[in-house]
Amino acid sequence: MKIELAPKRDTKKIIAFCSFIVLLGYAGFALSSKATKDVSASQLRFQTVKQSHLDIYTTAYGELSSAKERLLTAPAQGKVSEILVRPGTKILPETVILTLANPRLEQEVNAAKGQLAQQLAQREAFKFEQQSERLNYQGRIADIEADIERAELELSVNEDLLNLGVSSKIELQRAKLSVKQESKKLEFEKKKFDQFVEMQSYQLTQRDITIEQQQAQVALLEQQLDDMKVKAGISGSLQNLSVELGQSVQLGQSLAKVGSDEALIARLRLPQNQADQIDINAPVIIDTQKGYIKAHINRIESVVSNGTVLAEAILDDALTSNARPALSISAQVFVKHQQNTLHIEQTPGLRPRSKQAIFVRNANNQLQQKQVTFGELSKGQLTITDGLISGDELVTSDINKLLSYQKLNIVD
Structure with missing residues (x-):
């Protein structure tokens, strides 16, 4: 029976390899966690953290637009x-x-004018006809009045003759009856004349209404033609x-x-995350690249589009020389007033609403790495919400390549 033995492991090699790995890791750890490194003071720029009351503004973009x-x-x-x-x-x-052409409209205007002229002529003819009728009524009234005068004269004569015994009573009664009949006839004729005059007035009014309607139609068509x-x-x-x-x-x-050039408003796109903090009448400073214009928020829409909310601002100052409709603008819109706020001037590399590793000068004139949380950016001032206190000096020059060190020594 053949027995195969497993090859003997090289224990020394394994131990040497593990030792190398441990040493390599330690070296890397030591390098990454090296306590300090020297940095030249000439490479450094500092900025001191300030604490004060600060008006928070947000940056918005948009364009000028015609108010009318x-x-x-x-x-x-x-x-x-x-x-x-x-x-x-x-x-x-x-x-x-521009000018529009419409031959049919011109024909309608001419036809309406012709109809109006015809109605005016008919009204004048009607007035003459009615005047002739009035004269006829007045003539009949005059005849009746003359007949009454004759009847009254005959009655008077008969009364005198009766007193003298020459005339009979029947003649006197006949004369009285004649006066009475003619008087009633006169009264009836006058009533007819008054009714005729009243009826004529209504007829003229009706014709005037028709003419006014036609005049309005002519004016409308003429206005339409002029509006062409x-x-x-x-x-x-x-x-x-x-x-x-x-x-x-x-x-x-x-x-x-068409739109106005002198009366302008600003249409601004506010960041969605700050739009609900902005009040109506909030102050606005508009930059037209040729000057600044003060304004105030007049209207804020509720619809969100591409992360922004549309707002409208009324201009309070005189326009700059380049102000015109559709001019692209930027604006600073007031959001709120913060008291005792930590802030610094924004420099390249410092981002609003972010947490970053920053080197800060300590009491030993060393640079100590700290985690700093930045807040809003307002008119070039970057607020600080955590990680620093008033009076701290932080490095604003670009030394990000040294962020692997927790401390840096400043050397001349």
Whole structure:
């Protein structure tokens, strides 16, 4: 029977290899945890932590926009026959932007004018007809009044003759009856005349109403025809033109948009995480690259889009020379007032709302590594929420390559 023996392990080699690994790890540990390293003072820049009351502002971006905007629409169906102004041109309220042509509308205006002229002529003719009727009534009344005078004269004569015994009583009664009949006839005729005058007044009123309606129709059509010369309506500039020459448009179709140049507002996109901390009327400082404009928040929308909330600010100062609609701007928007806040000036490498390893000068004139938590950035001032106290001097120069050391010695 053949017995195979396992090969004898090289114990010395294994021990040597393990020792090497241990030494290598220790060397790495010693290197990484080395207590100190020298650094030249000329390479270092320091900044002292301050503590004071601080207004917190957030940075927002946006653009200037017209405070007054007007959408120009087609007053009637037509075709663009002339374009007089292109986008970007300064305009006045009476500036004609474009002209629309509509032959049918012109025919309607002429037809309405003709109908109005006809109604006016008919009214004048009606007035003459009614005047003639009044004269006829007045003539009949005059005849009746003359008959009454004759009857009264005959009655008077018969009374005198009866006193003399010449006339009979029946003649006197007949004369009295004649006066009475003519008087009633006169009263009836006058009532008819009064009713005729009243009826004529109503008829004239009805004709006047019809004429007024036709005049309003003519004015409406004439206004539509005049509106075919599309005017700006406000001072400012033409912002957008939606049609081309020769294009047919329908009633109410959008033609162009005009906006004010002098009356402007700012539309700002606020960071979502700070929008709910900003109040209406919060102060705003707008930077147009050619100066600053003070403003205040007037409106904040509730809809979040791409991490921002749209807000509107009213300008309180005079405009800078380059201010115009659609100008890109940046702004500092007031968020809140913080008391006894630790802060420093922001320098490259220091990030808001972050926790970073920073070297701080200690009492032994060494640099001690600390974990520092930064808060909000406000107008170049970076707040500190944890890790430092007022008066601490922290290194602001770039020595990140030395972050493997916990302490650094400052040497001249």
